[in-house]
Amino acid sequence: MPDPTLNPSVMDGVVLRPMTSADLPLAHALSAELRWPHRQADWEQVFAHAEGTVAERDGEMVATGLRWRWGERHATIGLVIVTPACQGRRIGHRMMSALLDGLEDHTVLLHATAEGRGLYERLGFVRTGELRQHQGAAQPAPLVALPPGWRLRPAGLNEAPALQALDAAARGMPRDALICELLGSADACVVLDHDSEPRGFAMLRRFGRGHAIGPVVAPDAEGAKALIAHLASLNAGHFTRIDIDFASGLAEWLESIGLLRVDAPTTMVRGTPLAKMPGGPALFAIVTQAMG
DSSP states (O other): OOOGGGOTTEETTEEEEEOOGGGHHHHHHHHHHTTOOOOHHHHHHHHTTOEEEEEEETTEEEEEEEEEEETTTEEEEEEEEEOGGGTTSSHHHHHHHHHHTTOTTSEEEEEEOTTTHHHHHHTTOEEEEEEEEEEEEOOOOOOOOOOTTEEEEEOOGGGHHHHHHHHHHHHSSOOHHHHHHHHHHOSEEEEEEETTEEEEEEEEEEETTEEEEEEEEESSHHHHHHHHHHHHHHTTTSEEEEEEEGGGSOHHHHHHTTOEEEEOOEEEEESSOOOOOTTSOEEEEOSOTTTO
């Protein structure tokens, strides 16, 4: 029988193993223990695109972590959770080591809490920016005037290739399966057109305590405001969340429509820095902090 002390996945009675769909109810319970807003439906949606790992101690799940591979050179990591009763035992370090295994030649993106940032730095991640999480009961937003030739319109289900290309150019990594799935499941998806050519888009989706706006891809801040204002007005009076790139300069404007800042995670990358296409669209709001 193998000596468990020689197995890097078995230490201090903690066993790491692949996550399965049967683990999702307990994974959801772990996130609820930390007061994270995810519904089990949110876990199911993100797990459909992920490779997950769980840690068990004495047969009880005590930690989770997910990674998403986007194309051959990119990945994101998120939903790294250690139950408070087991924190301080290097379980988070072991979880991250398992998630990073096989990603040595990848650019890996994550969004770090203040508590996790030190661990990620020790694993080779560097700070590249910040997010601002805004949420609240959205107010009807004044329409943003667009220049001649520009308009907003609903997205068609046949437009997945165009939206996938815009997302890849803005995020710096291909996420075709994710964008296709979100297009089919979003409550609303609006496209920013210039002379009948899609130049940006945004989605309103069920998430957590209500709805989330994201991703938001646009050529500039005014285009992003037009997209967000439209979706915020659709969801006026209801709980709405949006996670923006702080460098976007949208924070003050979001507060003016009732979406107040509640958190500021750090954007971190290991590997080649992400780069959007020169002259192309920018990612103003992410899908989720886990998937980027």
